[in-house]
Amino acid sequence: MDAKKVFYTFAIAVISAVTGVYVYSHIVKSEPKVITIKEEVPAIGQLTANTVQASLPDLTTAAERSVHAVVHVKTRSRGKDYYSGNPFYDFFFGPGSGYRQPQQPVMGAGSGVILTTDGYIVTNNHVIDNADEIEVTLNDKRTFSATLVGADPTSDIALIKIEAEELPFVPYGDSDELKVGEWVLAVGNPFNLTSTVTAGIVSAKARSINIIANQNQTLGVESFIQTDAAVNPGNSGGALVNQRGELVGINTAIASRTGSFTGYSFAVPVTIAKKVVADLMEFGEVQRGLLGVSIIEVSNVTDELADELGVKIDKIKGVFIGSVAPNGGAEEAGLKAGDIILSVNGEDVNSVPELQERVSMHRPGEKVNIIALRDGKQKPFEVTLRNIRGTTGIISSSKIDETLGATLEPVSASDLRRLGVRYGIQVVEVGNESLRKSGVKNGFIITKVNDTPIKSIDDFKAAVEKAKDGLFLTGVYPNGRVVYYAVNLND
The missing domain is CATH 2.40.10.120 (Thrombin, subunit H)
Structure with a gap:
């Protein structure tokens, strides 16, 4: 009897041990085996140089x-x-x-x-x-x-x-x-x-x-x-x-x-x-081809202006048209104030600089395809660009040269303050053309042409290009004397 008890006890112990090993190995996760591998570690300087060399062009x-x-x-x-x-x-x-x-x-x-x-x-x-x-x-x-x-x-x-x-x-x-x-x-x-x-x-x-x-x-x-x-x-x-x-x-x-x-x-x-x-x-x-519009960043459009034009600006991309010039290319094509230009010739424009860049690539007389948003719907427009005179022709500098017959230069800020004027350009040498024939003398500071303020030589050129028959000059001499001249462009 005692031998049987010892045998059963031993058998139970063996079975328990085998069962325990089986359960532990199949149910309980074992720790991974750690293998130590000897590896050379590169110097920090060498690693950095290689990394930079690989990433830089x-x-x-x-x-x-x-x-x-x-x-x-x-x-x-x-x-x-x-x-x-x-x-x-x-x-x-x-x-x-x-x-x-x-x-x-x-x-x-x-x-x-x-x-x-x-x-x-x-x-x-x-x-x-x-x-x-x-x-x-x-x-x-x-x-x-x-x-x-x-x-x-x-x-x-x-x-x-x-x-x-x-x-x-x-x-x-x-x-x-x-x-x-x-x-x-x-x-x-x-x-x-x-x-x-x-x-x-x-x-x-x-x-x-x-x-x-x-x-x-x-x-x-x-x-x-x-x-x-x-x-x-x-x-x-x-x-x-x-x-x-x-x-x-x-x-x-x-x-x-x-x-x-x-x-x-x-x-x-x-x-x-x-x-x-x-x-x-x-x-x-x-x-330079001109659309004939004044433009505003969509983000700068006030709620008052949006309400006045009956448009919604929330989350809209593009460039907002604030106004359309009379008889310009945009008006002729059907664009209106309040329209939002989304693309030019298939290229998205989401800012004033992007729109200016796209249009500046074209000459007067060329056509551009505009997609604009109106009343929540996209509409296509084909705009024929105009020049600064409002026509589609090429502008020649000959008219400016013949009319000026003079050397012009900007006026210093100190001279403007001394004379009490805010802007102007000065006639340095009159030459032998229309300005001289009209009585203009050296030193004359032109402040207005046909009632348009002249802040730069470029402004003066633009005014000459727009004029048809003549110029009415307002200005002042360095001694402070205000003088007016009428210049006939047909002489």
């Missing part, structure tokens, strides 16, 4: 293709003469006949980009504005005298020409294809040494910073490419190129309170610059 090819086609541009202007009013001279020889003290020459510098093998170079208008002499130094140190082909203050683009052959040039790219975050190079020649290169990424597109309007006291076309590539004042007019070494922008401005690069720079996209250059080459003047 190779920009050497883009640099090699562009540096030799970027030039140094140096300008010289005579400066503004100081006028000393003299009642004796004014009495005997007419107003504005006082003594003019010549000032020291003013020197300026910037960069430029060669576009053709025979010497056409694009730069910024503000680099060459009011220059009497322009000198270009190539990357190989050769120096040439340059002539001004034409300039467009509204886009801050100018075209100059040197007499040379077989020059290196930067081919056009497509700024529309640029994406935010894409690597770009800023190439400039600010110090008359050799071209320098800085790299960065596209931070934003279609930026407006109102710098062109502030510089020229006129409405500017701003749709800048914003980058974080280091650009300083001497780089103005230099190239912004993509990774293939193609021109995608003209470096124009920096966001800075000190005058030095502090994080962001801005370039005119090549879509705008290319059109301006083509116009200047062919006509000597920019042929």
Whole structure:
């Protein structure tokens, strides 16, 4: 009996042990098996270098293709003469006949980009504005005298020409294809040494910073490419190129309170610059097509204006039409105040700069297809663009040149304050054409043409283009005498 008890006890113990092992191995999770593997760990410096090398693009090819086609541009202007009013001279020889003290020459510098093998170079208008002499130094140190082909203050683009052959040039790219975050190079020649290169990424597109309007006291076309590539004042007019070494922008401005690069720079996209250059080459003047509307960012439309026009602005993209010019292309096509432009030729426009960029690519007489939102529904419109005169023809600079027959320049802020006027341009030399025949003398400051305020030379040109038969000039001489002149354009 005792032996049986011992046997059963032993058997139960064995069965219990086997059952316990089975349950534990199949129901309870086991700890993973740890295997120690001996592995060499690379040095931190080596790991970082490899990682950076793998993540950054190779920009050497883009640099090699562009540096030799970027030039140094140096300008010289005579400066503004100081006028000393003299009642004796004014009495005997007419107003504005006082003594003019010549000032020291003013020197300026910037960069430029060669576009053709025979010497056409694009730069910024503000680099060459009011220059009497322009000198270009190539990357190989050769120096040439340059002539001004034409300039467009509204886009801050100018075209100059040197007499040379077989020059290196930067081919056009497509700024529309640029994406935010894409690597770009800023190439400039600010110090008359050799071209320098800085790299960065596209931070934003279609930026407006109102710098062109502030510089020229006129409405500017701003749709800048914003980058974080280091650009300083001497780089103005230099190239912004993509990774293939193609021109995608003209470096124009920096966001800075000190005058030095502090994080962001801005370039005119090549879509705008290319059109301006083509116009200047062919006509000597920019042929800008106009829709004939005043436009407002949708986000800036007040509730009162929306209610007045009976539109709802909530969560709507596009550009709001505030008003439509009489007899303009937009009115003729059927667009109305309160419509919201959504696209131009199939390209979405969600800001004023984007709309300006799309329209600025076209000349007067060309048609653009507009999709606009009206009463909650999308409607198509075909708009024939007009020029500044309200016609569809090409504008020639000959009328302006024949009418002016004069050298004009901006008026300094100190002279405006002294004379008690807010704006104006000054006639430096009258010449032998219509202004002289009408009695205008050197020193006359034009403040209005046909009751239109004249804040810049560009304003004066626009007024001349609009006029049909004559001009009625309002202005003041440096001695403070207010004078009016009637100019016959048909002489």
